[in-house]
Amino acid sequence: MSPEGPETVATEERSKSARTQARKSAPKAIVLPPTLTVKRLAELTQISPIDTIKQLMRNGIMVSLNQVIDYEVATLVTSAFSVRTRPGDTSQAGATGASNDDGVDPSKLVGRPPVVTILGHVDHGKTTLLDTIRRSRVAAGEIGSITQHIGAYQVTYNDKKITFLDTPGHEAFTAIRARGASVTDIAILVVAADDGVMPQTVEALDHAKAANVPILVAINKMDRPDADPDRVKRQLGDNGLILEEWGGDVITAAISAELGDGIDDLLENLLAVAEIADLKADPDRPASGVVIEAKLDRNRGPLATVLVQSGTLKVGDHVLTRTSWGRVKALANDMGKRVKEAPPTTPVEMMGFGSLPEAGDMFEVVPDEKTARDSVKARMQEKEADRSSSRAMTLEEIHTRIDSGEVKELNLVIKADVQGSVEAATLALQRLDDERVKVRILHAASGTITESDVLLASASQAIIIGFGTTTQPGVERLAERERVEIRNYGIIYHLVEDIEKALQGILETIYEEVVHGHAAIRTVFSIGRRGQKIAGCMITDGRVSRGSMVRVLRRGQAIHDGTISSLRHFKEEVTEMASGFECGIGLGGYNNLEEGDVLEIYRRERARR
Numbered sequence: 001m002s003p004e005g006p007e008t009v010a011t012e013e014r015s016k017s018a019r020t021q022a023r024k025s026a027p028k029a030i031v032l033p034p035t036l037t038v039k040r041l042a043e044l045t046q047i048s049p050i051d052t053i054k055q056l057m058r059n060g061i062m063v064s065l066n067q068v069i070d071y072e073v074a075t076l077v078t079s080a081f082s083v084r085t086r087p088g089d090t091s092q093a094g095a096t097g098a099s100n101d102d103g104v105d106p107s108k109l110v111g112r113p114p115v116v117t118i119l120g121h122v123d124h125g126k127t128t129l130l131d132t133i134r135r136s137r138v139a140a141g142e143i144g145s146i147t148q149h150i151g152a153y154q155v156t157y158n159d160k161k162i163t164f165l166d167t168p169g170h171e172a173f174t175a176i177r178a179r180g181a182s183v184t185d186i187a188i189l190v191v192a193a194d195d196g197v198m199p200q201t202v203e204a205l206d207h208a209k210a211a212n213v214p215i216l217v218a219i220n221k222m223d224r225p226d227a228d229p230d231r232v233k234r235q236l237g238d239n240g241l242i243l244e245e246w247g248g249d250v251i252t253a254a255i256s257a258e259l260g261d262g263i264d265d266l267l268e269n270l271l272a273v274a275e276i277a278d279l280k281a282d283p284d285r286p287a288s289g290v291v292i293e294a295k296l297d298r299n300r301g302p303l304a305t306v307l308v309q310s311g312t313l314k315v316g317d318h319v320l321t322r323t324s325w326g327r328v329k330a331l332a333n334d335m336g337k338r339v340k341e342a343p344p345t346t347p348v349e350m351m352g353f354g355s356l357p358e359a360g361d362m363f364e365v366v367p368d369e370k371t372a373r374d375s376v377k378a379r380m381q382e383k384e385a386d387r388s389s390s391r392a393m394t395l396e397e398i399h400t401r402i403d404s405g406e407v408k409e410l411n412l413v414i415k416a417d418v419q420g421s422v423e424a425a426t427l428a429l430q431r432l433d434d435e436r437v438k439v440r441i442l443h444a445a446s447g448t449i450t451e452s453d454v455l456l457a458s459a460s461q462a463i464i465i466g467f468g469t470t471t472q473p474g475v476e477r478l479a480e481r482e483r484v485e486i487r488n489y490g491i492i493y494h495l496v497e498d499i500e501k502a503l504q505g506i507l508e509t510i511y512e513e514v515v516h517g518h519a520a521i522r523t524v525f526s527i528g529r530r531g532q533k534i535a536g537c538m539i540t541d542g543r544v545s546r547g548s549m550v551r552v553l554r555r556g557q558a559i560h561d562g563t564i565s566s567l568r569h570f571k572e573e574v575t576e577m578a579s580g581f582e583c584g585i586g587l588g589g590y591n592n593l594e595e596g597d598v599l600e601i602y603r604r605e606r607a608r609r
Contacts, residue, residue, distance in 0.1 A: 114270070153334040303350070311344070465489070520598055537585050
């Protein structure tokens, strides 16, 4: 064999150097302990928790984020993502294993199914998707039993239960929130691949964001020839959704609700998100939850669809809501079958209320009938006060709440005449962020102010800003009932100035007088030992209410301002009288009344700018 020449030696040196460099650049094997939690596995391997759980599901292993797995199970995940690992010492198990750092007592709290709401544009397939999921996930013998509509349904996938709320749209979804009930854990936004993001899609998205729940996007109608999922994803990105494939946390699933394609992938992602949330409830405490909807049945009386959130609802329990109470006579699940009890996150139709409860009201189980009856009576007396205190704030109150630390965000709903005005108003307001409070725009769109806008503002304690637009019929009455302030502007500088003044605490409240009626004094007589004067009146227009502000007019000149302390119809004390009726009116402490005087009934209301 001939001796090695200089070229051969140089070649071997280059090869050796290349092998050394390759070893240095190759990723090092991650050391995994013999046992660790799923969450710790995701942290060590830098694989997202959702992908980790999904991969374990694909291998038939259903686990939660805090559940402990061994090294062999962990390699099912790491090998799928080409992550090199090697087993560590047993001493590492205690440092990286399960830890109960969330303060949850496992003897009291157990895992519960997620509650999911499907939102989206009216023609993008929300109902079809829910129907397809129900048909494909119930037992074969029960398919024919899907006949009744109770507003919520429960299905099973991979031995895990999922509860779906069947709301007509984002308005109903937010109406429940407006009554103080937070029932949804996850929202599915359905977008048609052939239609893209529509104005109603954006509105539904804003409602879901305001509820602060995880959002999954189901890109539907993928079987259509003109389906363009990439365009949908770009549009979602333009509306603030950062998708998982772009480094965000919003998962998308391509589906065809009509054909059933992609449903398994959607449900798999849904369960993965639910596992991340680690939803728990105590099944052993007295039940509490929310009324989804209520109706009056001719044969069975008041029926209410309730969603149990904590505890277990049983036949025979005494239940009360804000306005009604009753004893559970019967419970039926979404398949129409009678059940004796309903554990957490289970929707059931309940029979036994004495009167119809209101949708969105919270319910709770109490020890006995007397407690239920007395509690409802007390709540009815406080109902108006509760409504006013739980509704949206006014712009004048902002600074006071900021100073007290009660408000960290100023929530706004913006509606303008055209899209250009929307963008101008949004940009101008976003620059007003104060060091103590952030301006948060929940929804911004062109068009008139609708009832949906009022419900969103009511549920999120927001103020509606109108710029060059109007309100739909009936919206102002709803806003007054829900204690939502609507401010209309025609010049953007005035809009920005008012918001800025509110943040700085120098916006003055402006009031105006609104006249509600007149009463002509026909006669004056005295009652009681002190000779209190009572005016016998004919109500000439409008309405007169006890406690209203009143102005005494004599020959067109105001001679006294006060309040109505007494209002009688014959000998009966009443709270209100309408035009055309005779009544007796007493003004607290004022007796200088004469025949021919006119009483002008009015009240002071906050003027809209």
